[in-house]
Amino acid sequence: MPEAPTSKLSRQLRNTLQRHPAQGQLWLGYSGGLDSTVLLHLLARAQVPFTALHVHHGLSVRADQWQHHCEVVAGAMGVPFVACRVQVDRSGGGLEQGARKARYRAFQQQMAAGDQILLAHHGDDQAETFLLRLLRGAGVLGLAAMAEQRYLGNPDWGRTLLRPLLRASRSELEDYAREHALSWVDDDSNADLTLDRNYLRRQVIPHLVARWPLNERVAQAADNLREADELLGELAEEDLQRCDLRPERFGQxxxxxxxxxxxxxRRKNLLRSWLTRLGARMPEAVHLQQALQQAQAADDAVPEVLLGGQVLRRYRDRLYLTPQLLPLGPGEEGERQWDGKSELDLTGGWTLCAGDSWPAGDYTVRFRSGGERAKPRERHHSQTLKKLLQEYGLAPWLRDRVPLVFRNGILLAVGDLFVTEEGPQTPPRWRFSD
Known part of the structure; x- marks a missing residue:
């Protein structure tokens, strides 16, 4: 006799939470649709402490109604509720990709280190994802589709994403919802066949399901591909160590x-693994190929290739992956006053703070404007700052960001690279914090 939907889904949830316990707070990505409503009810019924997180994309005229519905339903179940509004950028891959990026950014902004967010993806979603990635020419990791558990953002932060219903089918969730008389919202965009996922769901998958047990076959293929990806990951780790992976002032x-x-x-494999280490999105194959070509550019070239939110660069026989350097906005290029004690925000994630022997005082901090000269304390004559930055090995993409520290118009320090004869014994600290 088949297992009842309630007991089957409850067992799956319990087993998954036991395999992947949260180190911090537990969240639920709650859209108000059928899937997340079922997971909300399962968690509340199991008396698992969690907070429902609703992301308001603003893409539908009904978005406010959906948020209100979610708040009411969560409140009726005694579940804490948080909503946040996001702006969807359609320029980086279209509406679906833009909404997904905005949603995951919102998750990370709400979550603290060690927190875990639950998403209600199920087996039908897995099959759709597998086919979408297959049609886009994905590699082993992409075809492994959605992992049951993975890190969200940088692994060092310990934030994780968990999909406890990945082995369930949509029909099982529908049966559960009917059994418990649940109420949910229907996103009108699900009927838009111009969206690839909807086209597959409505026009392609029903024909496949009529002939094959699609979800089971995809789950088996995804497991096999994930094993292959783990082996490739082990090889990439060996290659990264062989290539002397090291942290830099900015990136690695x-x-x-x-x-x-x-x-x-193996170069491709190493790059994919390295990007994963940094919490970056996996780039399209064409972008990865472009990056590999740029890595072989002429010795004097300084290429910049955007890869999944990181930037591939070359300098002095090293290959770098760095965060993106945002351009300085209006007013950010001007002088700043600094007391020599507090941390000075230089925008874009950069800060300047006092070193061990840096005295408090009235300082002016600005960036290069061109033509500056300086004489490091250990030197006998001055040189152009451009030449000095080259000699001190500062990467070219940082030379316009290095802070110059003055007092009464006299240059005392250049970032954390060196001090002049008039400066303190050691330079201040110049750091990037992503």
Missing amino acids: SVDLAVFLSLAMA
């Missing part, structure tokens, strides 16, 4: 010559 780098000595397939 590997030895370029050793990297180029690897076979092309």
Whole structure:
């Protein structure tokens, strides 16, 4: 006799939470649709402490109604509720991709280190994702589709995403919802066949399901591909260490010559793994190929290739992955006053703070404007700042961001690189915090 929907889904939820316990607070991504409503009810019924998080995309005229509905339903179940509004940027891959990016940014902004968010993706979603990625030419990791559990953003932050219903089908969720008389909202965009996922769901998958047990076959393929990806990940870790992976002032780098000595397939594998380490999105194959070509550019070239939110760069026999450098906005290029004690915000994630022997005082801080000269304390004559920054090995993309510290118009320090004869014994600290 088949297991009843309530007991089956409750068992799946319990087992998944036991395998992947949250280190911090537990959240639920609650859209108000059928899937997340079922998971909300399952969690409340199991008396699991959690907070429902609703993301208001503003893409539908009914978005306010949906948020109100979610708040009412969560309140009726005694579940804490948080809503946040986001702006969807359609320029980076269209509406679906833009909404997804905005949603995941909202998750990360709400979550603290060690927190876990639950999403209600199920087996039908997994099959759709597998087919979408197959049609887009994805590799092993992409075809492994959605993992049951993964890190959200940088692994060092310990924030995780968990999908406890991934082995359930949509029909099982529908049966559960009917059994418990649940109320949910229907997103009108689900009927838009111009969206790839909707087209697959309505026009393609029903024909496949009529002939094959699609969800089971996709789940098996995804498990096999994930095993293959784990082996590739182990190889990439070995190659990253062989290539002398090291942290830099801004991002990380590997030895370029050793990297180029690897076979092309291993270079691709290393880059994918490295991006994953940094919490970056997996780039399209064409962008990855472009990056590999740029890595072999002429010795004097300083290429910049955007890869999944990170930037691939080259400098002095090293290959770098760095965050994006945002351009300075209006007014951000001007002088700043600094007391020599507090942390000075230089915008874009950069800060300046006092070093061990840096005295308090009235300082002026600004960026390069061109033509500056300086004489480091250990030097006998001055040189152009441009030449000095080259000698001190500051990467070219940071040379316009290095802070120059003055007092009474006299240059005392250049970032944390050096001090002049008039400056303190050691320079201040110049740091990037992503």
